[in-house]
Each structure stands twice: as structure tokens, then as C-alpha cells.
Amino acid sequence: MNTVLDSVVFKFIYCMLVSSDECANSFKIIGSGFISEKYAIIGFLITAFFLIFIIVNGALVGVLALIWGERRLVGRFQARLGPNRWGPWGIFTPVADAIKVMFKEDISPTLSDKFVFILAPILMVVPVLMIFAVIPFGEATFLTDLNVGVLFVLAITSTNTLSVLMAGWGSGNRYGIIGGLRAVAMLLSYEIPMALAAVGVILMAGSLSIIQVIESQVIPYAIFQPLGFLTFLIASTAELNRSPFDITEAESELIAGYMTEYSSMKFGLFYLGEFMATIASSAIIVCLFLGGWKGPEILPSHFWFMIKWILMICVFIWFRATFPRLRVDQIMELAWKGLFELTLINILSIAILMLIWPDPSITELWIMTGIKWIVFFVSLWIFGKLLGPKPLQKNGVARKIVLQK
Amino acid sequence: MFGFGLIKGLFVTLKNLVGPTFTVQYPNKRVGLIKASKYYNKNPFSLFKSHPLEGFKAIVGQAVIKEFPDQSPRFRGQEFNWFEDRCTGCASCAKYCPLGIIEIVTHPGEKNIQEGTSYDIDVFDIDIGRCMFCGICVEACPFDALHMGSGFERAIEKRENLVISVDELRSAEKRPSTWFRPQMEKSSYEPRNEKIEDSHDVGRHEKPSKEELTKRWVNER
Amino acid sequence: MSLRTEPVTMNVGPIHPSTHGVFRMRVTFDGEEIVDVEPVIGYLHRGSEKLAEERTYTQVVTLTDRMDYVASMTNNQSYILSVEKLAGITPSPRGVWLRMIAAELQRIASHAVANGFLINDLGAWHTPLLYMLREREKILEMFEMLCGARITNSYLRPGGVFMDAPDQFWPALNRFLDEMPNRIDDIERLLTTNEIVLIRTQNVGVLKKDECLNASITGPVLRASGVDWDLRDKNPYDYYDQIEFSRPLGEIGDNHDRFLVRIFEMRESLKILRQCIENIEPGPVRPKEVPFLVRPPKGDSYVPIESPKGELGFYLVSDGGISPFRCHVRAPSLINLTLLREMVLGDKIADLFVTFGSIDVNMGEVDR
Ligand code: SF4
Numbered sequence: 001m002n003t004v005l006d007s008v009v010f011k012f013i014y015c016m017l018v019s020s021d022e023c024a025n026s027f028k029i030i031g032s033g034f035i036s037e038k039y040a041i042i043g044f045l046i047t048a049f050f051l052i053f054i055i056v057n058g059a060l061v062g063v064l065a066l067i068w069g070e071r072r073l074v075g076r077f078q079a080r081l082g083p084n085r086w087g088p089w090g091i092f093t094p095v096a097d098a099i100k101v102m103f104k105e106d107i108s109p110t111l112s113d114k115f116v117f118i119l120a121p122i123l124m125v126v127p128v129l130m131i132f133a134v135i136p137f138g139e140a141t142f143l144t145d146l147n148v149g150v151l152f153v154l155a156i157t158s159t160n161t162l163s164v165l166m167a168g169w170g171s172g173n174r175y176g177i178i179g180g181l182r183a184v185a186m187l188l189s190y191e192i193p194m195a196l197a198a199v200g201v202i203l204m205a206g207s208l209s210i211i212q213v214i215e216s217q218v219i220p221y222a223i224f225q226p227l228g229f230l231t232f233l234i235a236s237t238a239e240l241n242r243s244p245f246d247i248t249e250a251e252s253e254l255i256a257g258y259m260t261e262y263s264s265m266k267f268g269l270f271y272l273g274e275f276m277a278t279i280a281s282s283a284i285i286v287c288l289f290l291g292g293w294k295g296p297e298i299l300p301s302h303f304w305f306m307i308k309w310i311l312m313i314c315v316f317i318w319f320r321a322t323f324p325r326l327r328v329d330q331i332m333e334l335a336w337k338g339l340f341e342l343t344l345i346n347i348l349s350i351a352i353l354m355l356i357w358p359d360p361s362i363t364e365l366w367i368m369t370g371i372k373w374i375v376f377f378v379s380l381w382i383f384g385k386l387l388g389p390k391p392l393q394k395n396g397v398a399r400k401i402v403l404q405k
Numbered sequence: 406m407f408g409f410g411l412i413k414g415l416f417v418t419l420k421n422l423v424g425p426t427f428t429v430q431y432p433n434k435r436v437g438l439i440k441a442s443k444y445y446n447k448n449p450f451s452l453f454k455s456h457p458l459e460g461f462k463a464i465v466g467q468a469v470i471k472e473f474p475d476q477s478p479r480f481r482g483q484e485f486n487w488f489e490d491r492c493t494g495c496a497s498c499a500k501y502c503p504l505g506i507i508e509i510v511t512h513p514g515e516k517n518i519q520e521g522t523s524y525d526i527d528v529f530d531i532d533i534g535r536c537m538f539c540g541i542c543v544e545a546c547p548f549d550a551l552h553m554g555s556g557f558e559r560a561i562e563k564r565e566n567l568v569i570s571v572d573e574l575r576s577a578e579k580r581p582s583t584w585f586r587p588q589m590e591k592s593s594y595e596p597r598n599e600k601i602e603d604s605h606d607v608g609r610h611e612k613p614s615k616e617e618l619t620k621r622w623v624n625e626r
Numbered sequence: 627m628s629l630r631t632e633p634v635t636m637n638v639g640p641i642h643p644s645t646h647g648v649f650r651m652r653v654t655f656d657g658e659e660i661v662d663v664e665p666v667i668g669y670l671h672r673g674s675e676k677l678a679e680e681r682t683y684t685q686v687v688t689l690t691d692r693m694d695y696v697a698s699m700t701n702n703q704s705y706i707l708s709v710e711k712l713a714g715i716t717p718s719p720r721g722v723w724l725r726m727i728a729a730e731l732q733r734i735a736s737h738a739v740a741n742g743f744l745i746n747d748l749g750a751w752h753t754p755l756l757y758m759l760r761e762r763e764k765i766l767e768m769f770e771m772l773c774g775a776r777i778t779n780s781y782l783r784p785g786g787v788f789m790d791a792p793d794q795f796w797p798a799l800n801r802f803l804d805e806m807p808n809r810i811d812d813i814e815r816l817l818t819t820n821e822i823v824l825i826r827t828q829n830v831g832v833l834k835k836d837e838c839l840n841a842s843i844t845g846p847v848l849r850a851s852g853v854d855w856d857l858r859d860k861n862p863y864d865y866y867d868q869i870e871f872s873r874p875l876g877e878i879g880d881n882h883d884r885f886l887v888r889i890f891e892m893r894e895s896l897k898i899l900r901q902c903i904e905n906i907e908p909g910p911v912r913p914k915e916v917p918f919l920v921r922p923p924k925g926d927s928y929v930p931i932e933s934p935k936g937e938l939g940f941y942l943v944s945d946g947g948i949s950p951f952r953c954h955v956r957a958p959s960l961i962n963l964t965l966l967r968e969m970v971l972g973d974k975i976a977d978l979f980v981t982f983g984s985i986d987v988n989m990g991e992v993d994r
């Protein structure tokens with residue numbers, strides 16, 4: 001119980017309920033609660049329930065906001081307005097969407113495997129909610145400080161592979177099966193660069209706990225190790241099934257991929273899970289690479305976290321609005337021939353630099369950053385030459401469009 | 406370098422993010438204080454007096470004003486405009502309609518405004534549920550009696566109601582489009598804002614004076 | 627060790643997000659690789675050719691609008707040229723210039739739609755498509771000024787066009803000509819150097835020169851394979867012989883070449899439009915003596931034109947009556963579609979839709 005009470009939020013609510021000496025010491029103004037220390041476990045449970053309530057509902061509201069924000073923002077990227085009819089600036093559009101989804105007919109196809117079919121959407125949402133447990137939303141505002149936080153996050157995110165496969169298989173539809181199989185191939189491959197990119201961070205921080213990682217960031221790791229940041233960003237875009245890696249849904253190819261046969265609230269749950277995953281992994285990227293809640297003192301730490309979080313989500317939306325989709329084999333090629341090696345280079349360079357400066361001062365850190373950027377450009381150039389589109393040659397001349405007079 | 410093209414693309418979308426949008430907000434649109442007061446033709450303060458609710462909404466940019474898409478005067482739209490005085494009941498329009506959806510029944514009548522004795526119209530049904538607004542009927546009308554309309558808001562719940570009867574044609578608002586009527590284009594007439602009541606104004610010829618008419622149709626007979 | 631795999635057959639379409647209408651393919655694939663494709667057409671058959679036998683020559687114009695509904699003006703043009711040849715009508719010069727302007731605008735609009743949907747098939751979230759549609763919107767607005775409709779134009783009549791362009795048309799056209807090159811540059815910046823577009827389209831769906839010629843493929847698809855065949859140049863109709871323009875030719879004939887050829891052709895169309903504006907002269911748009919009810923003498927005629935999709939021609943037979951005795955359409959979409967199977971065999975599933983999009987077929991024209 002004591003480790004849990006490290007979190008200020010938790011402790012605050014707990015101390016309003018339970019009277020104990022420890023509480024009296026830390027919150028002098030509030031004093032002690034009405035539950036005697038003998039029944040502290042009741043206070044503990046109530047607190048826990050309360051917090052879960054806040055987090056789950058906070059995530060739901062976040063999803064609604066994201067749906068609205070994404071549609072508005074993609075609209076503006078495409079030089080149109082986006083939804084603006086329902087409520088001021090269209091902010092009630094996702095609410096209307098949710099109501100519509102709830103009242104749709106719930107169809108399960110005859111060929112479907114009912115148990116798997118129903119279980120899949122649930123499996124999509126629940127693990128994503130668990131990620132929020134380890135995210136610090138501000139200084140000392142977190143639910144738990146797991147000492148294997150980064151590992152926990154990586155483990156939890158990979159469970160949605162299972163859900164996608166179950167959905168694809170269970171719906172008994174060929175589009176669904178193709179989508180599901182593509183998902184397994186892609187998500188499993190991208191686990192590896194994602195984990196390896198996180199290794200670079202862990203090496204520097206010397207800890208797996210997310211709090212420790214944030215505290216170790218004198219220079220945000222996005223600047224300090226651009227290679228790791230880039231690979232992590234790409235890999236998490238792929239993990240999220242977002243454009244340009246949305247081959248599992250692939251609207252123009254597979255209609256909706258593994259979700260083709262889903263309707264009503266089951267579809268709603270998939271939708272929810274996807275958007276929640278976007279929110280969660282933006283938060284993870286902010287924690288691991290952008291310095292979490294750190295920032296100049298003018299604003300409270302929560303604001304900094306919020307600002308970085310929203311910016312990160314906007315970057316994902318920006319990607320979605322700009323890039324066409326990659327093909328399946330190209331995606332696998334990128335993961336195994338590109339990102340995998342890039343992350344290894346990243347780890348290697350960090351390890352060497354840490355051998356040279358085991359305990360770097362600020363200037364030494366900046367020197368390391370410079371070296372890392374050089375490594376970044378050189379390795380990207382080499383891999384671009386090896387993997388990128390080759391200018392097609394014909395009779396030794398780069399091809400072009402001829403204008404016949 | 407690899408990835409350079411992608412970054413260029415990102416900047417193109419970024420440019421469009423801050424650029425103008427091309428959405429036309431059709432039935433109404435939400436505007437701020439300045440545009441709202443312009444719409445109500447008031448200065449912002451008197452707007453609060455006359456339309457307090459709209460005024461407060463306008464502060465947050467939510468005042469609702471009507472908005473129509475730009476529409477060319479030649480727009481071939483709903484609500485055929487038919488001028489009974491000009492129509493002789495020749496049924497050319499019915500004959501030339503590619504779909505044959507105009508039904509005309511006439512009997513000899515005694516109208517003598519322009520061309521002497523003509524026929525009275527009993528039935529003039531246009532089944533606009535099947536009409537494709539090609540305007541060939543209008544092109545075929547030798548007396549400039551039938552015109553395309555300029556509206557487009559005629560959503561109706563029942564198919565039967567899509568047949569325009571002669572009474573509807575008589576009582577409809579006369580906002581003829583200038584499709585195939587060059588004479589109306591010359592006077593820079595705008596169907597959205599103006600109505601044409603006098604059947605002479607839509608014809609190809611100058612409006613004859615009353616004396617002339619009397620001379621032609623009464624005295625010289 | 628090799629895995630034992632089994633080919634699966636799947637119905638793509640007739641209702642599918644990227645079949646550009648109602649087109650059905652029975653696709654057999656092994657893993658992600660396509661083994662067989664069998665196109666099934668006819669879902670949009672409306673019997674336009676038969677209907678034309680029951681209509682007068684003017685009424686048929688409305689049917690041609692609906693064949694290739696993203697390029698109505700060129701359809702009108704092809705049909706009207708055939709009627710003029712059949713009835714021996716000499717068109718008025720101003721009418722001809724006007725309909726050339728309309729046709730070139732339509733070519734830009736059609737290519738914009740084709741390229742936009744091609745990139746949409748690649749999986750871009752509608753962004754390039756909407757940029758293209760924004761430009762098309764301006765063209766459609768100009769069409770509305772010209773003839774009161776945006777898609778089903780029916781603007782052309784035997785002998786020219788039915789009405790002169792209104793006053794507000796010319797400033798709008800000039801503004802469009804000034805803006806459009808920048809817009810095309812924008813699109814090129816977004817797409818032509820985009821690495822994802824490059825690796826997705828290069829060397830995919832290759833059509834060799836002789837394959838194209840054997841299957842009588844025309845239009846941008848043929849030019850992307852490097853054959854210099856443009857009917858505006860080789861068999862000039864209207865006043866295209868008085869106009870200078872160049873024809874973009876691809877080298878390999880893959881999807882990327884087809885994409886680029888369309889982009890370049892948009893630029894060439896802008897050039898043609900400028901020359902049309904210079905050359906246009908005042909006068910009647912339609913000879914007075916052409917009756918509303920054209921009654922051509924016995925005989926037949928066929929005038930092919932270069933529509934945005936390829937060679938489009940109406941074969942009309944007259945028995946001296948007020949309506950054609952027989953009407954047949956050489957629809958470029960249908961003929962360009964014939965090589966789809968050869969183009970996609972051995973590619974991945976995702977490439978099927980890109981290749982299909984790059985041919986730029988219009989189901990209204992395929993099934994008629
Ligand atoms: S607009 Fe065309 S279809 Fe409609 S009534 Fe007139 S001729 Fe017939």
C-alpha cells in the first residue's frame with residue numbers, strides 16, 4: 001500500500017477519508033478524515049474506485065474530444081471546414097456520433113464465431129485503459145510508479161494484436177481475415193523496433209520506471225537521440241494502425257479490414273479503442289522523448305504535459321492528413337530492413353558515448369547530441385539510398401516525361 | 406535525401422491548414438459580430454437592442470445568418486416558370502421533352518394579347534420527379550412562355566406531389582432563369598433577387614404600348 | 627520449408643469504396659499476390675445507344691452527358707461533331723472556340739478527378755483528392771455560368787453552342803488560368819516527389835508499347851507507354867490545327883507515368899485555353915439556318931475525338947429521319963479496361979486498386 005501512496009493524487013483523496021498520522025503530517029491544512037485507521041482498507045478501496053472512475057471517464061471524454069479535433073483538423077488540412085453544424089463549432093458531433101452508433105442494429109453474421117466475435121472489441125479497449133495507470137500527468141500526479149513501467153507499456157500495447165486477429169477471424173469474412181492477418185504480421189514486426197528504440201532511452205535513464213526516465217531528461221530525448229525518436233514515432237504510428245500504416249483497415253482496399261462486419265456498439269468499441277490508443281501512445285511518446293511534465297517554471301507541470309500531449313496528437317493527425325498508405329511488403333521491409341537496423345545503430349552509438357562519458361555534464365551532453373545528429377543524418381542517408389525509391393533508369397538516363405512538340 | 410519529399414508534402418498540407426477553406430455553408434452559417442451586424446444592416450450596438458440573442462451569440466462567433474451558394478443566372482432549376490398570357494397551347498414543349506413528361510390538354514379559347522386567338526390550357530402537368538432539367542422544353546417553346554426556374558429546394562415526401570399542375574404553375578413565384586433566353590441576360594437580371602411579374606418582360610420583343618395593341622387587335626379588325 | 631498455401635477467391639465490388647462506380651472483380655489471390663482477376667461489367671447499363679434511336683438529334687445530347695459523367699463536355703463535343711458531319715453543317719467559328727474552351731476545361735477537371743482518386747486509392751486520407759476537387763469546383767462553376775448545369779451540361783448544339791458565354795465567364799476563366807499553375811505546382815510538391823507515392827507506383831502495372839497498340843488502348847494510358855498518339859494532333863477536329871501544344875509522353879508505362887502524364891496534360895490544356903482566348907472572335911455562336919429538328923440525309927459518320935480518357939467517337943447512321951437509325955459509341959474506358967488482368971497479375975492486392983485507378987475508367991461510359 002505504501003508504494004501506491006507515493007502518488008500525491010491518491011494520497012490526497014485517501015487522506016480526506018482516513019485519519020492517520022502520516023496524513024496529518026503531509027496535509028496539515030486538511031487534517032484527517034472520518035474513517036479510523038483500523039478500517040483504512042475501506043478508504044483505500046473507495047479511493048481506488050474513485051480514481052478508476054476519473055481515469056476511465058477522462059479517457060472517454062478525451063476520445064470524444066479527439067474525434068472532434070481530428071475531424072476538424074483533418075478538415076482544415078484539406079482546406080474545408082470539418083463538422084460544424086451540431087453545436088457551436090460542431091463540438092457535439094462526436095456525441096451525436098456516439099448516440100447514432102448506440103442505436104444502430106447490432107448484426108452478427110451467420111458465419112461468425114460468436115464468442116470470439118464478441119470478445120474481440122472488449123479486448124481492444126481494456127488494455128489501452130491500463131496504460132493510463134503508469135502515465136504521470138504532471139509532477140507527482142500519477143497512479144503508480146511501476147519500476148518496470150516502460151516494459152509494462154510495451155507489453156500491454158502488443159495485446160491489441162490479439163484482438164485484431166480475433167476480430168478478423170471471428171467475423172468470418174474474407175476482408176476481415178486478410179485485415180487480421182496483415183495486422184498480426186505488421187504489429188508483431190513493429191514491436192521490435194519500438195522496444196529497441198525504447199532501449200536507447202532506458203540506457204540513458206538507467207531505469208525502466210517512467211518517472212525516472214522523465215527526471216533523467218536534461219535535454220529531451222527527442223533532441224538528444226533523434227534516431228530513437230524517429231524510429232519510435234514511426235513504430236508507434238504503425239502500432240496504432242494509423243495512416244500511412246493503416247493496412248489493416250485500408251479503406252480503399254479492404255473496405256474496413258477486420259472491422260468490416262462489426263456494427264453498433266461493437267464497432268463503437270473498436271473506434272474507442274483506436275482513439276484511446278492514440279491518446280495513450282502520444283502520452284507515452286511525451287514521457288519518453290519530450291521530457292514529460294518538464295518545462296519552464298512559468299506554467300504548472302500539468303500544463304506542460306497537456307501542451308506537449310496535444311501537440312503530439314496533432315502530429316499524428318498531420319501525418320494522417322498527408323501521407324498515402326504503404327504496401328504490405330514495403331511496410332515489412334521498412335520494419336526489418338530499416339527501423340530495426342536504425343535502432344541498433346542508435347543503441348550502439350549511445351552505448352559507446354556512455355562508455356566515453358559515463359557521467360556527462362551539460363556541455364558533454366550537448367557534444368553527445370551533436371554526434372547523435374551526425375549519426376542520424378548519415379544513417380538515414382545510407383538507408384534512404386538502400387531502401388528508398390530508386391530513380392528508374394532507361395538506357396542509362398533517368399526517366400522523365402517527354403514533351404513531344 | 407530520403408524523406409525529403411515527405412517533408413515537402415507535410416508543408417503543403419500545413420500551408421492549406423492556415424489557408425482559406427472552400428466550403429460553402431449552405432442553409433445558414435455562423436458568423437461573428439461584424440458580419441452579423443452587416444447582415445442585419447445595423448451597427449453592433451443596435452444589433453443588441455433589436456436581436457439580443459443573436460448579438461450575444463455573435464460575440465462568440467455563433468450568430469446564425471442565412472447563406473446561399475453562388476448561382477449563375479442560367480441555372481436550370483426547379484419550379485418551371487410559365488406565363489399563361491404567352492402560352493398558345495402549341496405543345497411544342499411536350500413534343501420535344503426527351504422523356505415525354507409534360508402533359509397538355511387545351512380547348513380553343515379567346516385570348517388575344519400577342520398572337521391573336523389561342524388555346525386555353527386545361528391541364529399542364531410536368532412530372533418533375535422524372536425531369537432531368539435538360540431545358541429542351543424551354544428551348545423548344547416558340548413563344549417564350551415556358552422558362553426554367555431558379556430554385557432548388559423542393560424536397561417532398563410523396564412522389565405524387567412532384568407533379569406540377571397548372572394551378573401551381575400559375576401561382577408560382579416568377580423567378581425565371583435566363584437559360585436560352587438571351588433577351589433577359591441583356592438587362593442583367595438576377596433571378597435570385599428579382600421577380601418578373603409582367604409576361605412581356607420575358608419575351609424577345611419590346612413591350613408594345615397599349616395604343617399599339619388596341620390599334621392592332623381592335624381597330625384594324 | 628515452404629508453407630502450403632491455397633488461393634482464395636473474393637468478390638471485389640460491385641459496391642466497394644474504390645471501384646469508381648459499380649464494377650465487380652472476381653479476384654483470386656494467393657497470400658497477398660494476385661493470381662487471377664476477372665472483371666464483370668454491366669451493372670450500370672442503361673441502354674443509351676438504343677435510347678438514342680428513339681430520340682431526335684438534339685435530344686440525344688442529353689444522353690451523352692450521362693455516359694462519362696465526369697467529362698460531359700467532351701462527350702457532347704464528340705456527338706455533335708458526328709452530327710455535324712452527318713448533316714453537313716458548318717459550325718460558327720465562335721461556337722467552335724467556345725466548345726474547345728469548354729472541352730479543355732473539362733479535360734482539366736477530368737484529369738484532376740482521375741489523379742485525385744488515384745492517390746485516394748493509394749490510401750491518402752482524401753487530402754490530394756480534395757485539393758483536386760477544389761480546382762474542379764471552379765471549373766464546374768464556370769460550366770454553370772455557361773450552361774446552367776454543372777455536370778449534365780448539354781451545352782453543345784449542332785452548329786456550335788446554344789448560347790454565348792455570359793459576361794462574368796471571361797474574368798472567371800482568366801482568374802482560373804492565373805491560379806491553376808500554382809495549384810498544380812502545389813499538387814506536384816505534395817505528390818510527385820513523395821517517396822511513398824514513388825515506391826507505390828513506380829514499376830507497378832506496367833503496360834508495354836506493343837501491348838497497348840495491340841489492345842487499341844488510347845488516351846493518357848497509351849501516351850504514358852511512350853506512343854505519340856493524340857487525335858488533337860494527328861487528326862485535328864474543330865480548330866485544334868490552329869493551336870500549338872505539346873504532348874507529354876511517358877517512358878515505361880507504369881502507374882507513375884500515367885499519373886505524371888495527366889499532370890502534364892493539365893498544364894498543356896491551360897496553354898491551349900490561353901490560345902483559345904486569344905483567337906476567339908465575336909460573332910454568332912450558332913448558324914441561324916440550323917433547324918431545331920436536324921434531319922440529316924442518308925449516310926453514316928464517325929468523328930473520333932481525344933476525350934480525357936482516350937479516343938471517343940459516336941458512329942451514327944441516318945435513314946433520313948429525325949432520329950439516328952443506329953448509334954454506337956466507341957467508349958475509351960471500356961477498351962482501356964480490357965488489359966486490366968495483364969497489368970495486375972503477380973502484383974499485390976493493394977496494387978490492384980491503384981492500377982485500376984490509374985487507367986481512369988468511368989463506369990457510366992463502360993456500361994453506357
Ligand atoms: S427539362 Fe427536359 S426533361 Fe424536364 S420537362 Fe423539360 S424537356 Fe423534359
Ligand code: SF4
Nearest residue numbers: 492493495496498546
Ligand atoms: S409553353 Fe410554349 S411550347 Fe409549351 S404549349 Fe405553351 S407556347 Fe407551346
